[in-house]
Amino acid sequence: MDISEFYRHPLIRYRLAEYCGGSDSDPASFTTAYLVGVSEKFVREKISPTVYFSVSREQFDWLLEKNVDLFRAVWDRENILGILDIEYFNLNYPGEAYFNPQKIFYQMEDIYQRIVRLFTDLGMNYLSIMTGQGYHFSFRISKKSPVFSQLASLGYLEDTLKAKYNTTQGRRKHIVSTGEGMAFQGMGLLLEYFVGLLFKNLRFGYTGIPVVVGDLATGQHEAFSLDLSMYGDPIYMRDVRCPFSLYQKHKIFTTKFGSDTARQIPVLITLPRTSHRTLDDLLSIRRDFNKAISLAENVSTAIPENSAGLSRLISSYKRSQLFRFHKFYNQTKVDDPGKWPTTYDFFNPQILPPCIAHCLREPNPHILKPTNIQNLVRTLLKLGWHPKHIGGLVRSKLERDYGWGNEWFKYDAATRADFYCRLYSGLLFTGRDQEDDFNCLSQAEKGYCWKPNCGFKLENYKLTQQELKNFPC
Structure with a gap:
């Protein structure tokens, strides 16, 4: 099976659309504000000056035909998304996670399980997604939820950002309301607090590779980075990789990861992680289109609604x-x-x-x-x-x-x-x-x-x- 056949498979299309908040038979139904494809084809075919290209929801099929790495917007028409990203980086050997995935992901496993336990203790639902070098944890809160106003009350917007939110340009087909802008900032504050809880937890028994917030340099030149940087940008400028998307980052950005990485490591697949599959299972499945399709039969990619858990997190944060x-x-x-x-x-x-x-x-x-x-x-x-x-x-x-x-x-x-x-x-x-x-x-x-x-x-x-x-x- 090749890349095009993989993207044409009904189960893969269904799961990609599910993460985007709608049905593959009606991309206009997606709740994501827009879609982003990442591919060298955009530059070669003079579609875009960069490998990134943002399109409307309705161009879902066109993007898949281009065999892109598929991303959905963080900006959602009906929800505020919470995204926590953990990723391994190595300044001396940028391709390390691709050549030695078992080593890196097992070193990350202690941190992963601590994050899971913290979410569980707070009663928070989440979708865990394995990427090429780490994980995304995704959840959402509906704008119709009573907790939405609590979240928005935490936020603070700079005047310059308010002005941008009140205009339409580029990806902004409509304005960003003050409420959703404040709620997005509030989500960032809550995740700062959550990361603080994780750091407190790591003091007890963690002896692995350094864990940092952002891509902070370390003397070891490698670390696990907890990335909250999307909350330092306008909501309309950030996007997140979809589960069951192709993962070709190491092949596209050869200047960063090296030509050997691009040549020797195959196209990977971004996968949701569930308790029904072992870590070794996922590391095998992500290199095999047929196995990924089988996984797609039994695992949902819907982003979980999290009002109850987020309400508890807000209460804990306000006491901190x-x-x-x-x-x-x-x-x-x-x-x-x-x-x-x-x-x-x-x-x-x-x-x-x-x-x-x-x-x-x-x-x-x-x-x-x-x-x-x-x-x-x-x-x-x-x-x-x-x-x-x-x-x-x-x-x-x-x-x-x-x-x-x-x-x-x-x-x-x-x-x-x-x-x-x-x-x-x-x-x-x-x-x-x-x-x-x-x-x-x-x-x-x-x-x-x-x-x-x-x-x-x-x-x-x-x-x-x-x-x-x-x-x-």
């Missing part, structure tokens, strides 16, 4: 230290752009260690790297900055002309800066980040030391317990 920190964080406003010449622009990075100042001197691309943002947050908090204003400083670099092109017309600089600075300062204030790696040796091992023997010591910029206690949150 992180909730108090989030309130403290958003009580302060960033400086108005008209004041930047005398505030953020006036800040002199020469007072910082060179490895910290580098991302301010050369923002593109360095200020977009999570490792740089985390260390900037750590350092400026030590110097007495309010975490919200650290976000303002980062935003000021994103909105200045550093060769960003039209990046921030599509995305939102204020929201992106706010997300990462809130995330990494929140990890500090809740004790999830102990700053164990905030020293010159670790910085050099990560490849982030720009000036050895510079005269600064990163250890001197660690926050003391008393300094953390002095913050009014």
